[in-house]
Amino acid sequence: MSSVAWLVPGAPAVLAAVALLLGRRLPGGPAVVSLLGTLTATVVAIGLLPSALAHPARTVVHSYVYTPTGGVALHVGTSVNGLSAVLAVMVCLVSLLVQVYSIGYLHGDRRLPSYFAWVSLFTAAMLLVVVASDLLELYVGWEVMGICSYLLVGHYRESRGAGVAAIKAFLVTRLGDVAFLFGIFALGTAAHSFAIADVTRVSGLPHGTVVAGTLLLLGGVVGKSAQFPLQTWLPDAMAGPTPVSALIHAATMVAAGVFVVARLYPDFAASPVTMTVLALSAVVTMLLSALAALVQDDLKRVLAWSTVSQLAYMTAGLAVGGYQPALFHLLNHAAFKALLFLAAGAVLHAVGTNLMSEMGGLWRRMPLTFVTFCVGALALAGVPPFSGAFSKDTILDAARRVASGDHAATGVSSWLGVTVYAAGLVTVVLTALYTTRMVARTFLGPRHDDAALDDTSWAMAAPLVILALPSAGLGVLALHRFLPTWLPSPVAGTFGVDVAWAPLLLTLALVAVSVVAVLLLVRAKPDRDPALLLRPPVRLALAAGLGVDAAYRSFVVRPVMGLARLVLAVDTDVVDGTVNASGRTARWAGGVVKLTQSGNVQAYATLMLLGVVVLAIAVAVP
Amino acid sequence: MHLVYPLVVASLLFGIGVYGVLARRNVVLVLMSVELMLNAVNLNLVAFDAWWRDAALHSGQVFSLFVIVIAAAELGVGLAIVLSVFRHRSTVDIDRIDQLSDREPTPGARR
Numbered sequence: 001m002s003s004v005a006w007l008v009p010g011a012p013a014v015l016a017a018v019a020l021l022l023g024r025r026l027p028g029g030p031a032v033v034s035l036l037g038t039l040t041a042t043v044v045a046i047g048l049l050p051s052a053l054a055h056p057a058r059t060v061v062h063s064y065v066y067t068p069t070g071g072v073a074l075h076v077g078t079s080v081n082g083l084s085a086v087l088a089v090m091v092c093l094v095s096l097l098v099q100v101y102s103i104g105y106l107h108g109d110r111r112l113p114s115y116f117a118w119v120s121l122f123t124a125a126m127l128l129v130v131v132a133s134d135l136l137e138l139y140v141g142w143e144v145m146g147i148c149s150y151l152l153v154g155h156y157r158e159s160r161g162a163g164v165a166a167i168k169a170f171l172v173t174r175l176g177d178v179a180f181l182f183g184i185f186a187l188g189t190a191a192h193s194f195a196i197a198d199v200t201r202v203s204g205l206p207h208g209t210v211v212a213g214t215l216l217l218l219g220g221v222v223g224k225s226a227q228f229p230l231q232t233w234l235p236d237a238m239a240g241p242t243p244v245s246a247l248i249h250a251a252t253m254v255a256a257g258v259f260v261v262a263r264l265y266p267d268f269a270a271s272p273v274t275m276t277v278l279a280l281s282a283v284v285t286m287l288l289s290a291l292a293a294l295v296q297d298d299l300k301r302v303l304a305w306s307t308v309s310q311l312a313y314m315t316a317g318l319a320v321g322g323y324q325p326a327l328f329h330l331l332n333h334a335a336f337k338a339l340l341f342l343a344a345g346a347v348l349h350a351v352g353t354n355l356m357s358e359m360g361g362l363w364r365r366m367p368l369t370f371v372t373f374c375v376g377a378l379a380l381a382g383v384p385p386f387s388g389a390f391s392k393d394t395i396l397d398a399a400r401r402v403a404s405g406d407h408a409a410t411g412v413s414s415w416l417g418v419t420v421y422a423a424g425l426v427t428v429v430l431t432a433l434y435t436t437r438m439v440a441r442t443f444l445g446p447r448h449d450d451a452a453l454d455d456t457s458w459a460m461a462a463p464l465v466i467l468a469l470p471s472a473g474l475g476v477l478a479l480h481r482f483l484p485t486w487l488p489s490p491v492a493g494t495f496g497v498d499v500a501w502a503p504l505l506l507t508l509a510l511v512a513v514s515v516v517a518v519l520l521l522v523r524a525k526p527d528r529d530p531a532l533l534l535r536p537p538v539r540l541a542l543a544a545g546l547g548v549d550a551a552y553r554s555f556v557v558r559p560v561m562g563l564a565r566l567v568l569a570v571d572t573d574v575v576d577g578t579v580n581a582s583g584r585t586a587r588w589a590g591g592v593v594k595l596t597q598s599g600n601v602q603a604y605a606t607l608m609l610l611g612v613v614v615l616a617i618a619v620a621v622p
Numbered sequence: 623m624h625l626v627y628p629l630v631v632a633s634l635l636f637g638i639g640v641y642g643v644l645a646r647r648n649v650v651l652v653l654m655s656v657e658l659m660l661n662a663v664n665l666n667l668v669a670f671d672a673w674w675r676d677a678a679l680h681s682g683q684v685f686s687l688f689v690i691v692i693a694a695a696e697l698g699v700g701l702a703i704v705l706s707v708f709r710h711r712s713t714v715d716i717d718r719i720d721q722l723s724d725r726e727p728t729p730g731a732r733r
Contacts, residue, residue, distance in 0.1 A: 599723025602652075602716060606644050 003062055004044055005078035008088055009128035009141070011040035012095075016120035023113030031103050034116035038099060038123055042092035045127075048085045056082025057488045059197060061133050072188055075195050079133035082486045083327070087130045087259060090331055094251035094338050095123040097463035101342050102243040104459030105349055115155060119247065122148035126252035130259065135184045135194040138260070142180070142220070145253050146173050152248075153240035165239035172233040176223020183216030187267065200266040200490065207270070214267050214274040217260065221278075225257025225311045228285040232549050234308055235292075238300040238354075242345030245300060249307040250338035258314045258330050265323060269491040272411035279319035279416050283423040286312035288546055290430035294437070295531040295542045298354045299344050302438050305545075306380060307337055309427060310388075313395050316420045321408035322398030323489040324497045329391035332474055336379035336388055339467035343373035346460050347442060356441040357529065363443040370443045372464040379471045381435040382428060382511050384504075387475035390497075393504045396424045398495040400503055409493040428507050432514035437530050440518060445526040628669035635662035649707070649714040653700045660693045 015037030023030030052060070063077035099119060106115060125148060128141030147170070154166030188194040190209040191201070202210060221227070226234035234254070238245055248254060261268055261278070268274055286309045293305035310333050317326030346369045351359055363370040379386040382393070402408045402417025483497055521530045531539060541547060596607070635658050642655025664686040671682025708714050 597723055599720030600717060601719075602644050609640065609644070 005080050007044045008041045009124045012037035012120045013124035016117045020117035030113040030116040034120040037120050038096045045088040045092050052080050052085035053486050056486050075134045077133040078131045084130045090334050091126050091251045098243045098247045101460050101463040104457045118148050118151045129256050152244040153237045155241050162239040165236040169233040169237045172230050173223040176219040179216045180220020183213045186213035202266045202270045211271045211273050214271045221257040225254050226308050228281050231308050235301050235304040238304050246338045246341035250334040261318050265490050269410045275319045275410040275412050282312040282316035286427045290427045291542050292545045293434040295539050299356050317395035320399045320402045321410045321494045322395050323494040325394035327487050332387035332391045335470040336376045339471045340376035343369050359442045360445040372468045375468045375471050377435045377439050381432045385476050390475040394497045397500050409491050429510050429514050432511040436515045436518035440522040625673050632662040632665040647715050649704045
């Protein structure tokens with residue numbers, strides 16, 4: 001079965017091209033073509049599961065193309081183990097549901113063929129990252145995702161915001177990708193192979209190279225997974241259609257960064273420096289983005305900042321040696337964040353605005369959306385038995401054990417464990433606060449207008465219901481059944497997913513207090529945004545993401561624009577100037593010579609005579 | 623007869639012809655000046671023919687006959703052109719026939 005693993009990224013990629021070129025002519029339109037591709041990938045990915053999960057630690061590699069390059073050889077093929085099989089199924093399922101949902105959400109859109117083609121290609125690229133056997137092959141998928149995110153975020157390209165957001169998403173992630181590519185080169189040249197199996201055989205690599213390589217790779221991870229300091233693109237990427245946001249936030253793109261760290265975990269774990277940097281970045285990210293989520297008025301931006309914050313949990317988990325907890329959270333997050341985005345999309349679709357201040361009281365009008373959104377919100381806030389509670393808690397537990405002196409497999413020191421644990425606990429509170437506020441502002445409280453609202457169509461409702469099941473139950477199920485055996489850590493000594501009940505009770509208490517506090521606030525003054533309790537300067541600073549964007553504007557964008565203007569000036573004044581000056585000189589010289597061209601035959605004859613005289617003298621006087 | 627007399631006369635004639643070609647404004651007179659130059663050459667040819675005593679071929683005289691014939695033909699063509707120019711422009715002033723100059727046409731000038 002694993003010999004057809006190439007179909008997993010291959011089928012959606014091919015059918016993406018078909019959807020783009022023939023989408024309008026085929027029966028059923030581009031959606032059917034694109035769904036067919038993802039469905040094929042899903043079937044193959046599920047088919048891969050049994051054999052992969054029988055021996056999840058074993059990586060089955062099929063190299064289809066071997067390209068001798070003269071230097072380090074390039075293998076193109078697939079490698080399947082427990083991690084990639086489980087993630088491939090997750091990506092396929094989320095993408096499938098997002099596409100079904102898109103049929104309802106984008107009904108009547110003018111650019112459906114390109115939309116479904118890019119979604120399909122996006123899925124294919126993520127699947128290529130997941131099953132790639134070679135780092136350069138992985139990089140191809142990585143970059144294709146970048147361009148697909150650009151195309152999809154800019155789907156509503158008539159609006160200026162979407163275009164700008166698309167360019168920002170592309171450029172910011174691209175910034176990290178440059179470092180990522182050089183990280184691949186560093187590891188690949190040291191290992192004399194780009195095959196992941198060779199690169200992760202860390203004992204054969206010099207320690208300095210591993211540190212440098214993983215630090216460079218971290219650039220790409222931080223960019224794609226929207227971690228500090230490259231987190232700014234993700235909230236702006238909300239300009240795209242909501243299903244695209246669900247796809248980017250749940251299954252593709254942002255998950256790719258976490259996946260790459262997990263895939264190359266032997267390398268990352270061998271470099272405590274890299275893991276310390278990753279943990280510090282995660283700590284800053286989770287606090288900053290949770291604070292930013294607290295005060296947003298745009299429903300999708302709350303969700304975007306919460307994604308950034310949840311991804312920081314995963315990277316922090318990986319950094320402190322919690323391999324399984326981080327991947328556990330990745331799976332849970334994929335389910336509940338896709339659910340939240342799709343439910344939010346249903347709300348936006350019905351209400352016609354993103355702003356929570358114009359919503360309120362929707363629970364009576366859209367009961368199905370309300371219930372499913374609540375399931376997602378409970379999972380996000382971390383209320384057991386919903387999925388997010390356990391994965392978040394196991395990550396915090398890993399950090400707590402490092403803090404209390406247990407040796408971390410990644411070699412980070414215990415003070416880092418303390419930092420991550422403290423930040424994690426604060427973020428738990430913040431997450432509960434903004435999640436409750438989001439639900440209350442959107443669905444509870446008074447309704448501002450009485451326009452009739454329909455709950456969603458079947459195409460949009462079915463994915464919500466299907467996603468609500470894993471959002472609610474995946475946590476318990478994974479904890480007790482498959483997770484410990486399906487996703488074994490490639491590094492010895494990492495923390496598992498055992499729930500420690502006493503710390504869980506602490507986080508639970510924090511969550512409960514926060515949720516109840518917000519609910520009481522809203523109940524006391526239903527019309528008033530709880531975020532207004534913060535003083536305006538604080539609130540505005542948080543809403544702007546604590547000025548990271550402004551810092552980029554003054555320290556990166558302005559200098560770059562200045563440099564661009566300088567280059568432009570050199571081009572127009574020096575290069576064009578030279579060309580124009582040569583033209584002017586030629587014209588002037590022509591004008592001088594033109595003076596003899598008088599049209600007067602006698603003048604010509606006189607000059608001719610003069611010439612004859614000169615020649616005669618020249619001949620006669622030797 | 624010494625060779626210098628015909629040569630001096632020929633040079634004078636040629637000089638007058640050159641002056642006429644370069645300085646006269648009337649096209650007909652320019653053509654006449656060209657004839658003067660040709661005839662100066664003819665005189666030279668005949669004079670040298672006599673001086674060389676080229677009894678066998680008299681190439682100088684033959685040559686001058688050719689020149690006279692061709693000059694006549696050329697004058698016929700030339701005068702025809704002058705007539706045509708005059709019909710189109712009502713002038714035979716060579717200073718005003720400068721349409722081939724690379725200048726902006728002066729406003730109001732007759733084309």
